[in-house]
Amino acid sequence: MDPLADFLDGPRARGAFLLRQVMTAPWSVDVRDGAPLTLGVVRRGGAWFVPRTGEPVRLGTGDVVVVRGPEHYRIADSPTRLPQVVIHPGQRCTTVDGHDVSTTMTHGVRTWGNDPDGDDELLVGTYETQGEVGRLLTDALPRTFRVPADDDVTSAAVALLAAELDRDAVGQSSVLDRLLDLLLVHVVRRWLTDLDPASGGASEGANGETGEHASAAGPTTTRGWIGAQSDPVAGPAVRLLHEHPARAWTVASLAHEVGASRALLARRFHERVGQPPMAYLTTWRLALAADRLTTGSETVAAVARDLGWSSPFTFSAAFKRRYGLSPQHYRTHATGAAAHA
Structure with a gap:
């Protein structure tokens, strides 16, 4: 097995938390769940990813952002929008002053937000558990990175996951887990391909910079199993x-x-x-x-x-x-x- 296969086995989804987040501006969600790994995909409209440190980055339709925990961050319609909702460990949702809004913001099967017909739609998949192999291998990833919306394979995986989110059939949790894993496979592969100096590029970090991951001279400066790949x-x-x-x-x-x-x-x-x-x-x-x-x-x-x-x-x-x-x-x-x- 190569390290990428080990990586994919390590954080494999087991009862992962998945939902469709649908919002109408103004909106801002402060994510403090501390989850080991989260994928966010913009399906419609747009959003801003605002890390605790570093510059905000605009996410357009089709863009995927990967966040390695336990760092906190915000997802919002504007980079300066103050938080309105807080996501706590265990995916408990409250207002900033602590009032529970889990029920009032739920709209059907795995759909959540301030407006079920909102202009901005995101798919969110969260890995809530992680073994030592997963932790060792995900630690080689940057804290956040973005994969832009120009990959047909990733887009197909997103479409398949989106189609299954509304279903509530027998074994659906396992189906969604495997589809989230499939999306993670394609996103990490794409990021690694862009990271490889032979490919002529590097995917952006969440702050829009590539310097942390690739030097001007070519060889990657990322360490761990990722640093050895090429x-x-x-x-x-x-x-x-x-x-x-x-x-x-x-x-x-x-x-x-x-x-x-x-x-x-x-x-x-x-x-x-x-x-x-x-x-x-x-x-x-x-x-x-x-x-x-x-x-x-x-x-x-x-x-x-x-x-x-x-x-x-x-x-x-x-x-x-x-x-x-x-x-x-x-x-x-x-x-x-x-x-x-």
Whole structure:
């Protein structure tokens, strides 16, 4: 599996929050839900995305904005419009002074807003949960980025999602989850294509600037798995580590597999990913382990063995350094939190 496949598996939607937001000016929504990842698509009219820091950006019909939590932001008809509605964790909606408006602003199946016939329509999909793999991989994304409305494949995915939002059939939640994943696939692919210097461009950040993601000289300055994608040395190395995390890798063996010297691999990997190859491997293994501990019934020893640790003791020590809890306590804590969610 390549890192993009791992990325898509990591934040996969499970009971994601989706709705059609329909508004008539003046309107302004202050989003404070802290969700790990949110996609917003303008279906009709327009909107302004206003981050807590940075410049507002105008979203036209068809534009997609991706927001990585937990940052707060506003969506409004004007960049200077003061908030009228606040979205809290759990998608609770109130006025600025705290009065609940969840019911009064609901208009049929998955439709919400101040006017069911409003001029501005957005589709909003929110990933409300995220495992460690998803967190590790989404952390490589910018806080926000925009994909413009000139991609036929993305437009087709949006149209399909929009058509399904009004339905309330058996299994509809699962259908919507998968369609949201499909849209995320296309949006991230498009962003990565534009980010690749070989493609001759870079998608804009939410503030309209590309400098954070691509240098004037060409090579991307984005770190993590994204930074390695277009590199002929670091890219294959990251893919090998993702595909075979349990292998007893060394810098020498990894360099041999990608056909580079140890020195070249070490330098290019650190430049592109932001940490040495073996440090990245440990981080990746621990993220995989954390998710397996919280979603499966394997013993700690089995997880350690399957992911390449020589003993459960060395695994537990590494895990506690990373997450502050032993593997067993981490599992117990996560299971208890899920039961009370």
